[in-house]
Amino acid sequence: MFIRPRIIPVLLIDDRDLIKTVKFKDRTYLGDPVNAVKIFNRKGIDELSILDIGATKNGKEPDFELLRDIASEAFMPLSCGGGITTVDQVRELLAIGYEKVVINTGLIRNPSLIRKSVELFGSQSIVASIDAKFVKGQYKCVIADGNETVEITPVKLAKEAEDMGVGEIIINSVDRDGGMQGYDITLVKSIVESVKIPVTAIGGAGGINDLKKVLHEGHAHAAAGGSMFVYYGKLKAVLITAPSEEELLNAGIYKQ
Amino acid sequence: MVGIIDYGLGNLGSIQNMLKVIGEKSVITFDTDKLDKCERLILPGVGAFDAGMGKLNENGLAQFVKQKALVDKKPILGICLGMQLLGRKSEEGELPGLGLIPFDNIKFRLDDTDLKVPHMGWDIVDFKQDNRLIKNLKGTQRYYFVHSYHAKCDSEENVLMTCDYGYEFTASVVKDNILGVQFHPEKSHNFGMALLENFVKGC
Numbered sequence: 303m304f305i306r307p308r309i310i311p312v313l314l315i316d317d318r319d320l321i322k323t324v325k326f327k328d329r330t331y332l333g334d335p336v337n338a339v340k341i342f343n344r345k346g347i348d349e350l351s352i353l354d355i356g357a358t359k360n361g362k363e364p365d366f367e368l369l370r371d372i373a374s375e376a377f378m379p380l381s382c383g384g385g386i387t388t389v390d391q392v393r394e395l396l397a398i399g400y401e402k403v404v405i406n407t408g409l410i411r412n413p414s415l416i417r418k419s420v421e422l423f424g425s426q427s428i429v430a431s432i433d434a435k436f437v438k439g440q441y442k443c444v445i446a447d448g449n450e451t452v453e454i455t456p457v458k459l460a461k462e463a464e465d466m467g468v469g470e471i472i473i474n475s476v477d478r479d480g481g482m483q484g485y486d487i488t489l490v491k492s493i494v495e496s497v498k499i500p501v502t503a504i505g506g507a508g509g510i511n512d513l514k515k516v517l518h519e520g521h522a523h524a525a526a527g528g529s530m531f532v533y534y535g536k537l538k539a540v541l542i543t544a545p546s547e548e549e550l551l552n553a554g555i556y557k558q
Numbered sequence: 559m560v561g562i563i564d565y566g567l568g569n570l571g572s573i574q575n576m577l578k579v580i581g582e583k584s585v586i587t588f589d590t591d592k593l594d595k596c597e598r599l600i601l602p603g604v605g606a607f608d609a610g611m612g613k614l615n616e617n618g619l620a621q622f623v624k625q626k627a628l629v630d631k632k633p634i635l636g637i638c639l640g641m642q643l644l645g646r647k648s649e650e651g652e653l654p655g656l657g658l659i660p661f662d663n664i665k666f667r668l669d670d671t672d673l674k675v676p677h678m679g680w681d682i683v684d685f686k687q688d689n690r691l692i693k694n695l696k697g698t699q700r701y702y703f704v705h706s707y708h709a710k711c712d713s714e715e716n717v718l719m720t721c722d723y724g725y726e727f728t729a730s731v732v733k734d735n736i737l738g739v740q741f742h743p744e745k746s747h748n749f750g751m752a753l754l755e756n757f758v759k760g761c
Contacts, residue, residue, distance in 0.1 A: 401569050
């Protein structure tokens with residue numbers, strides 16, 4: 303069987319700027335998102351995720367105009383998240399070229415949105431994004447771009463999301479965000495082992511070895527990252543980049 | 559001109575975006591008069607089987623598609639759910655499908671494996687017969703899949719491509735002018751573009 307776990311750059315948007323965070327804070331402005339997407343498209347990446355981290359916090363709906371511009375440049379699987387609160391928004395996002403929408407805050411605040419969307423558009427269209435933070439010796443979930451802590455463990459929320467019918471889970475480690483020091487394998491593994499649906503890991507990817515580790519040791523279905531796709535070198539120069547087909551084959555991540 | 563059938567479900571924009579790059583005009587509409595003027599039709603779709611059939615029925619599009627496919631012999635390409643709707647029925651829902659090609663859609667049976675459902679990601683296909691849709695596609699063809707159900711054809715003569723996920727399943731169906739692909743060509747970089755180009759220029 304063909305083995306090709308998806309390697310997914312995740313681009314963060316706030317007010318139309320492409321940015322990158324560390325531990326969900328310390329923002330760095332990187333440039334124009336549409337331009338970054340054009341480069342990723344040329345590189346033939348497996349999948350791309352666009353997350354508007356300002357939308358929910360600022361009470362805004364998804365920026366359809368920007369998202370439409372992005373989708374017109376990307377002939378690859380696309381997902382987007384941020385500020386989604388209604389079924390009509392989900393419908394619109396699917397119509398303009400995103401086959402998956404990512405819901406984070408809505409998991410807690412609006413489970414009926416998820417159930418309704420699953421019923422109308424199918425499980426494969428809805429991704430639950432779980433942001434986990436290690437607080438006083440245990441993992442907790444945070445929502446609203448990490449600003450609100452909720453009293454539920456990531457494992458429990460993952461199971462609830464699966465019951466709501468989502469088709470995929472993204473597990474993010476707030477503590478590892480932007481660190482480029484590797485994924486939180488323990489966290490990822492705990493989610494993978496508690497649900498049947500595919501789990502994508504994010505938070506901490508610094509290079510190919512980290513991708514490999516989270517796929518092989520954490521048993522993630524896909525490996526996503528932010529920093530390693532937008533920075534180059536020790537000094538973190540801004541450069542849109544992605545491992546080549548050959549590098550991923552040589553690392554044993556892709557197998558043919 | 560390609561008519562992209564808009565029944566309220568699906569990634570219509572991305573199909574149109576790719577057709578634009580290929581240099582083919584397209585229209586996204588549910589208006590059967592406009593669709594009737596198109597040389598070819600694409601039946602897209604992302605979502606649940608009954609939601610899809612329900613919408614096609616309520617807009618009178620189901621009857622229109624059958625007429626165009628069977629009587630007018632217009633080339634039609636179903637994508638993802640749009641392919642599944644070409645069959646008779648699905649384990650995902652109650653409503654009958656369009657019944658244009660003799661197949662049913664069944665859920666992946668992977669209980670004895672550690673493979674996840676949906677089958678999500680890039681996968682390679684085998685061509686099982688010759689067709690203008692796959693003309694000149696040489697070497698390994700890789701496409702993006704997202705689905706929990708797959709077609710099961712009565713006869714091999716309707717199987718155009720297969721893919722392996724736990725077992726070999728039908729990834730593309732064909733009957734005369736009617737074609738369907740389970741994967742998303744519009745999301746499959748140059749691989750998908752070559753296939754769509756074949757559809758709009760050769761089928």
